[in-house]
Amino acid sequence: MEKILEIENLRVSYHTYAGEVQAVRGVSFDVNRGKTLAIVGESGCGKSVTSKTIMGLIPTPPGEIKEGSKILFDGKNILEQSEKEWCDYRGSQCSMIFQDALTSLNPTMNIGKQIVENIRNHNKIDKAEARKRAMTMLRLAGIPDEEMCMKKYPHELSGGMRQRVMIAIALSGNPKVLIADEPTTALDVTIQAQIIELMKSIQEQFGTTIILITHDLGVVADIADRIVVMYSGKVVEEGKSREIFFGHKHPYTWSLLKAAPSLELGKEEKLVSIEGTPPDLIDPPVGCPFAARCKYCMKACLEAMPPQFEFEEEHKVACWLYHPESGYANIRFEEETEDE
Ligand SMILES: Nc1ncnc2c1ncn2[C@@H]1O[C@H](COP(=O)(O)OP(=O)(O)OP(=O)(O)O)[C@@H](O)[C@H]1O
Ligand SMILES: [Mg+2]
Numbered sequence: 001m002e003k004i005l006e007i008e009n010l011r012v013s014y015h016t017y018a019g020e021v022q023a024v025r026g027v028s029f030d031v032n033r034g035k036t037l038a039i040v041g042e043s044g045c046g047k048s049v050t051s052k053t054i055m056g057l058i059p060t061p062p063g064e065i066k067e068g069s070k071i072l073f074d075g076k077n078i079l080e081q082s083e084k085e086w087c088d089y090r091g092s093q094c095s096m097i098f099q100d101a102l103t104s105l106n107p108t109m110n111i112g113k114q115i116v117e118n119i120r121n122h123n124k125i126d127k128a129e130a131r132k133r134a135m136t137m138l139r140l141a142g143i144p145d146e147e148m149c150m151k152k153y154p155h156e157l158s159g160g161m162r163q164r165v166m167i168a169i170a171l172s173g174n175p176k177v178l179i180a181d182e183p184t185t186a187l188d189v190t191i192q193a194q195i196i197e198l199m200k201s202i203q204e205q206f207g208t209t210i211i212l213i214t215h216d217l218g219v220v221a222d223i224a225d226r227i228v229v230m231y232s233g234k235v236v237e238e239g240k241s242r243e244i245f246f247g248h249k250h251p252y253t254w255s256l257l258k259a260a261p262s263l264e265l266g267k268e269e270k271l272v273s274i275e276g277t278p279p280d281l282i283d284p285p286v287g288c289p290f291a292a293r294c295k296y297c298m299k300a301c302l303e304a305m306p307p308q309f310e311f312e313e314e315h316k317v318a319c320w321l322y323h324p325e326s327g328y329a330n331i332r333f334e335e336e337t338e339d340e
Contacts, residue, residue: 004177004209005031005054005073011066012049012058019282023049025233031177036203036210038224038241040217040256044278046233047213048099051179054078054211055096056086073177091122091173097166097180104166105154111138111165112150115172122173133172141168142198160191167198171208178202179211184219196223217260221245229253232278232289234305239315249317252290254333288320296321296331 012024024046031037039047052058054071056078071078073093081089098104106114115134116127123130131150138146141164154162163183170178180199184192200223202208214220220227220241227244229237229252237250248254255274276293279285285292291301300306300320309322321328 001032001035003030004033005071005211007031007050007054008070008072010050010053010069010071012046012053012069013064013066015062015064016282021281022284023233023281024053025281025284027230027233027235029228029235029238031209031211032225033176033209034203034207035225036199036212036223038212038214038220038227039230040213040215040220040227041230042215042256042274042278044281045230047230048181050230051096051181051211051213054177054179055090055094056081057096091118091175093175094177094179095170095173095175097163097170097178097183099182100186102154102159102162105162107154110151110153111157115150115165115169118169119172134168137168137172138165140171140202141165142194143168159187160194163187163191163195164198167195167202171202171206174206175208177209177211179213181213182215183212185214185216192219193222199223217245217257229256232284233281234289234318235308235316236290236319237315237317239311240313243311243313243315247315248333249311249315249322250290250319251294251296251321251333255293288318296328298326300326 008028010024010027014021014023027046027050039050041047049058053065058065065079069079078089112131112134115137116130119130119133134150135146138149143149143161143164149165157165184195187195196219199210203210212220212224224241227239227241228235229244229250231252237244237248237253244253245257248257258272259274274293279289279292287302287304288306291297294301298320306318306320308316308318310316320326321331
């Protein structure tokens with residue numbers, strides 16, 4: 001599989017009055033060209049910081065991208081590029097749909113003007129042509145009356161429409177990679193499904209690589225080829241979608257899946273929450289960050305961060321249970337809960 005993005009040992013901190021928040025602590029993963037990778041994990045685990053770093057949007061200071069971090073985009077380390085190169089890269093190579101569409105759009109400008117400006121920033125074309133392209137993008141994003149939409153201000157549109165406008169803007173530079181940070185969180189389930197369908201069809205038409213960030217595993221199941229599970233600024237498990245849903249090996253992934261509501265009709269089940277809270281990133285533990293909340297915690301887990309153990313099909317798990325000497329290599333989490 002050809003890789004478009006290779007993230008190697010990415011470390012990002014924020015310097016605050018309270019201390020150094022180690023938001024991303026040595027994250028590595030690859031993104032395959034033309035495929036969809038999902039990044040999942042609880043609030044605060046570093047999903048947005050990772051994606052903003054890929055977009056070159058970490059303000060330094062207070063942010064700091066630590067030495068030794070690498071992000072290869074088509075083989076080139078983008079962390080070394082100049083501000084001018086970043087400007088060319090954003091929009092045409094990589095685009096991002098932000099977590100909150102309302103605050104990402106300019107409230108004082110109508111939609112048409114915002115898209116036209118964005119298109120003209122990336123292409124040397126006149127206003128009339130940019131307008132035509134803006135309408136095409138809005139139509140592509142599933143907006144029924146694009147002419148009317150161009151005249152509206154962000155607050156005049158529904159949440160779903162605003163998200164479609166954001167997608168149209170993000171796609172207007174025809175990017176190779178589209179990062180969608182929680183694109184459906186604020187929307188109801190029907191609109192959520194429509195936005196996911198839209199992203200799928202965009203991928204089919206243009207071969208766009210998608211990085212989908214979410215804490216909603218239901219959304220992920222529908223669209224992702226691979227899943228990266230993050231916890232406390234680290235990747236704890238990574239693998240094909242199927243492996244993560246049906247063959248997960250990290251106790252955190254298991255807890256996350258158990259905490260996701262099932263959409264199966266007629267199935268009665270209790271919704272479980274993951275007990276405890278993630279560690280403080282100003283003073284993270286030396287061992288596995290999930291140890292304090294993990295019912296399988298062993299002595300080793302408190303003493304050192306586990307290495308990544310690799311299984312078939314590039315399924316990687318950072319958990320001491322899979323150390324050859326732990327004796328738990330064949331652990332089945334499901335059975336444990338039934339016994340309770
Ligand atoms: N500007 C900032 N200043 C200080 N700390 C920050 C800043 N931005 C993010 N952080 C911290 O970095 C960590 C990771 O944040 P991030 O926004 O990446 O989380 P996330 O996984 O996207 O969560 P969510 O699901 O809530 O969006 C958090 O502990 C957060 O408090
Ligand atoms: Mg976020």
